[in-house]
Amino acid sequence: MLELxxxxxxxxxxxxxxxxxxxxxxxxxxxxEAFEQIGxxxxxxxxxxxxxxxxxxxxxxxxxxxITTYPAFxxxxxxxxxxxxxxxxxxxxxxxxxxxxxxxxxISIDLIRRHRAPVSTALLGAVxxxxxxxxxxxxxxxxxxTLPVYVPPISAALVAVILCRGYRxxxxxxxxxxxxxxxxxxxxxxxLTPGVLPALAPPSAYPRPLALxxxxxxxxxxxxxxxxxxxxxxxxxxxxxxxGSCRSRMVPIS
Numbered sequence: 001m002l003e004l005x006x007x008x009x010x011x012x013x014x015x016x017x018x019x020x021x022x023x024x025x026x027x028x029x030x031x032x033e034a035f036e037q038i039g040x041x042x043x044x045x046x047x048x049x050x051x052x053x054x055x056x057x058x059x060x061x062x063x064x065x066x067i068t069t070y071p072a073f074x075x076x077x078x079x080x081x082x083x084x085x086x087x088x089x090x091x092x093x094x095x096x097x098x099x100x101x102x103x104x105x106x107i108s109i110d111l112i113r114r115h116r117a118p119v120s121t122a123l124l125g126a127v128x129x130x131x132x133x134x135x136x137x138x139x140x141x142x143x144x145x146t147l148p149v150y151v152p153p154i155s156a157a158l159v160a161v162i163l164c165r166g167y168r169x170x171x172x173x174x175x176x177x178x179x180x181x182x183x184x185x186x187x188x189x190x191x192l193t194p195g196v197l198p199a200l201a202p203p204s205a206y207p208r209p210l211a212l213x214x215x216x217x218x219x220x221x222x223x224x225x226x227x228x229x230x231x232x233x234x235x236x237x238x239x240x241x242x243x244g245s246c247r248s249r250m251v252p253i254s
Contacts, residue, residue, distance in 0.1 A: 034231040035107075038172045039116050048107065052224065055099030059213050066091040066209045070194070078194050085194050090201035091209035094191075100215025100224045104179040107227070117172040122180075125159045125173050129181025130189065137186040139199040144212060145190050147222060152182045153229035160234045161241075170234045178230035182223050187214045 028049055035045035069088040070078070078085060096102060111117050132155045137147045156178030157170075164170040190196050191212075201210045215221045 030232070031228050034175075034228040034235075037231050037235045038111060038175050039114075048103065052099040052103045055103050056097065056217075058098040059095040059211075059216065060098065060102075062094040062096055062214075066093055067197075068092075070197070074194065083194075086198045089198040090204050090206075092197065092201045093209050093211045095211060095213035095216065097213050097215035097217075097221065100213075100217055100221035101183060102215070104175075104215075104223050104227050105183065108176040108179050111172050111176060117169055117176055121163050121169075121173055122176040125156070125163055125177030126180040126184065128159050129156050129177045130185030133182050133185035134189045137190050139190065139196050141200060141202050142204070142210060144200065144216075145186055145196075147182075147186050149222070149225075152178055152186070152222060152226040153233060156181060156226060156230035157233035157237065160230070161237045168238060170238050171231045174230035174234035175227045178226040179223055182226045183214065186222065 031049050031052075032042070032045040035048055036042060040048065068091050069075070075087050078087060108122075112119055112122055129152065133147055133152055136151055137145050140146050156174045159177050160170040160174035164173055200212065215223045
């Protein structure tokens with residue numbers, strides 16, 4: 001009996017050790033599939049995935065030094081409307097992550113430049129998703145701006161399918177709407193809203209500045225994942241509406 005249990009135990013250990021590798025492989029393949037759905041060739045998609053992984057390790061400062069108060073023009077605006085919103089807060093450092101933010105933005109720009117998505121439709125989709133994510137995002141002290149993970153991709157996919165009427169450009173519009181819309185609504189617009197930074201960085205005895213990085217979770221950040229998931233959802237809807245293969249509808253970017 002013991003001789004039979006030892007091989008089973010070893011097999012179980014091997015499977016447990018292999019699970020992270022299986023997860024990483026599936027994540028990479030799903031992400032590559034999303035990029036192929038919006039028109040990129042296989043090697044271009046692979047390059048963007050690995051570039052995003054490497055870029056996840058890089059944060060670029062948006063401002064030299066730390067920030068402890070709002071700019072003078074915002075303070076004047078806040079003083080013009082009496083409120084109890086504090087104008088100063090615990091020191092923060094504003095950063096932007098290359099893999100989680102800059103790469104999705106560059107991909108969105110490239111899609112528009114290569115005419116994979118109409119500019120007007122892409123902008124409208126981004127504005128709608130930005131409004132949705134802005135209203136639903138919440139600042140969490142010492143953590144960051146949080147948002148239900150399912151809201152941005154589902155919103156972006158639905159907006160894309162409606163604006164494109166199920167047409168084959170819907171996946172590209174979904175990617176741009178999800179990435180740019182989430183960036184603007186959940187992050188940029190919220191950070192510019194009076195009271196959000198004090199809520200994120202309340203007075204604290206913690207001596208070090210709080211680092212707020214847009215896309216700081218890299219490839220597992222909301223901006224990056226929203227674009228990927230929105231593309232897959234929109235592609236699924238297009239396939240169902242068209243009754244054909246998604247892959248057959250896409251032409252790789254040359």
